[in-house]
Amino acid sequence: MTPLDAALAWIRKGFSPVPVPYRSKKPILENWQQLEITVEAAPAYFGNPALNIGLLLGDKFGSADVDCDCLEAIAGARELLQETGLVFVGNLSLSRTTCIDRSTASNSEIS
Numbered sequence: 001m002t003p004l005d006a007a008l009a010w011i012r013k014g015f016s017p018v019p020v021p022y023r024s025k026k027p028i029l030e031n032w033q034q035l036e037i038t039v040e041a042a043p044a045y046f047g048n049p050a051l052n053i054g055l056l057l058g059d060k061f062g063s064a065d066v067d068c069d070c071l072e073a074i075a076g077a078r079e080l081l082q083e084t085g086l087v088f089v090g091n092l093s094l095s096r097t098t099c100i101d102r103s104t105a106s107n108s109e110i111s
Contacts, residue, residue, distance in 0.1 A: 003051040007042050010055060015063070019045045020052035027054055 001009075007017040016036050018027045029035060033056070037045050048054070057063045066081060068074045 002049060003053060004043060004046040005086055007037070007046040008039060010044065010053065011037065011039055016056040017042075017046070018054040018056060019048075020054045022048075022050040022052055024052060025054070076082075 003019075010017040017028065017035075018032050018035055020027050047083070055063075057065055066077055068077050080097075
């Protein structure tokens with residue numbers, strides 16, 4: 001899968017991907033926090049084969065990154081978070097996992 005294929009898949013799932021330089025975790029585009037790339041614009045941003053992809057998360061997108069750094073946190077996440085199918089395992093011991101949680105409620109509705 002190319003970075004463009006991956007970005008398009010994220011866009012189709014309702015996420016807003018952000019290009020990140022290869023082997024980095026930090027977006028370098030100016031105003032990347034406001035970037036909302038469409039399917040049509042994606043080739044201009046994700047054409048480089050050596051590229052990482054970040055996702056804009058937060059209230060506007062109804063999503064959060066939940067890091068589970070121990071087995072107890074993973075078990076808690078399974079009980080407390082809704083099933084999204086978006087779970088990323090960091091190592092073979094399963095002791096480090098990242099889940100993407102999605103909600104339809106905004107922060108103002110929760111507060």
